[in-house]
Amino acid sequence: MHSRAAHFSQLIGQFQAGDHAALAALYAEYGGLVREAVRRRLPDRLRKEYDSLDFAQDVWASFCHLPPGKHHFATPEDLGGFLVRVAHNKVIDVCRRRLGTQGYDVTREQPLVRAADGADVPVPDRQPTPSQWAIAAERWAEIAAALPAQHVAVIERLREGFTQQEVAAMAGITDRTVRRIVDRVRELCEDGS
Numbered sequence: 786m787h788s789r790a791a792h793f794s795q796l797i798g799q800f801q802a803g804d805h806a807a808l809a810a811l812y813a814e815y816g817g818l819v820r821e822a823v824r825r826r827l828p829d830r831l832r833k834e835y836d837s838l839d840f841a842q843d844v845w846a847s848f849c850h851l852p853p854g855k856h857h858f859a860t861p862e863d864l865g866g867f868l869v870r871v872a873h874n875k876v877i878d879v880c881r882r883r884l885g886t887q888g889y890d891v892t893r894e895q896p897l898v899r900a901a902d903g904a905d906v907p908v909p910d911r912q913p914t915p916s917q918w919a920i921a922a923e924r925w926a927e928i929a930a931a932l933p934a935q936h937v938a939v940i941e942r943l944r945e946g947f948t949q950q951e952v953a954a955m956a957g958i959t960d961r962t963v964r965r966i967v968d969r970v971r972e973l974c975e976d977g978s
Contacts, residue, residue, distance in 0.1 A: 822872035
């Protein structure tokens with residue numbers, strides 16, 4: 786048992802001195818433990834997107850970039866426990882990002898479907914159709930007719946993609962005034978719908 790502890794201590798010392806062979810030896814000894822820790826923690830619904838080896842590489846990258854002296858690994862169990870905790874934290878971070886926020890929530894993903902005859906179902910286009918453009922142009926003309934010319938100019942800049950702050954600077958007005966104009970246009974839209 787004493788020789789195992791001495792071998793471990795020597796290996797850690799060589800790794801901290803920058804010996805690549807020592808890192809390879811540590812990887813050979815603890816790589817399976819890290820992969821197993823990832824596999825235990827990674828939810829089934831994320832397995833199709835993430836491979837346990839990706840997490841394992843990330844764990845080893847973090848281990849290799851530890852500041853000298855930040856962690857002291859007195860025993861092989863200390864290092865094993867540390868690597869398992871890092872692996873769990875890496876998986877938890879991805880789970881929170883992918884399952885906890887709407888923008889990346891994997892549970893909201895929908896598979897593309899096929900019709901009963903096997904034909905692809907067309908994916909709806911995000912761009913408006915020509916008739917939708919025409920209807921929007923007519924509606925804008927109606928709204929613009931009810932607005933002062935200065936307000937129309939502000940809304941036109943916003944429709945061109947400028948931010949409210951940019952429009953305010955161009956028109957020589959405050960952001961708050963731009964917001965009031967936008968609110969007024971919204972009211973007109975709601976009244977006419």
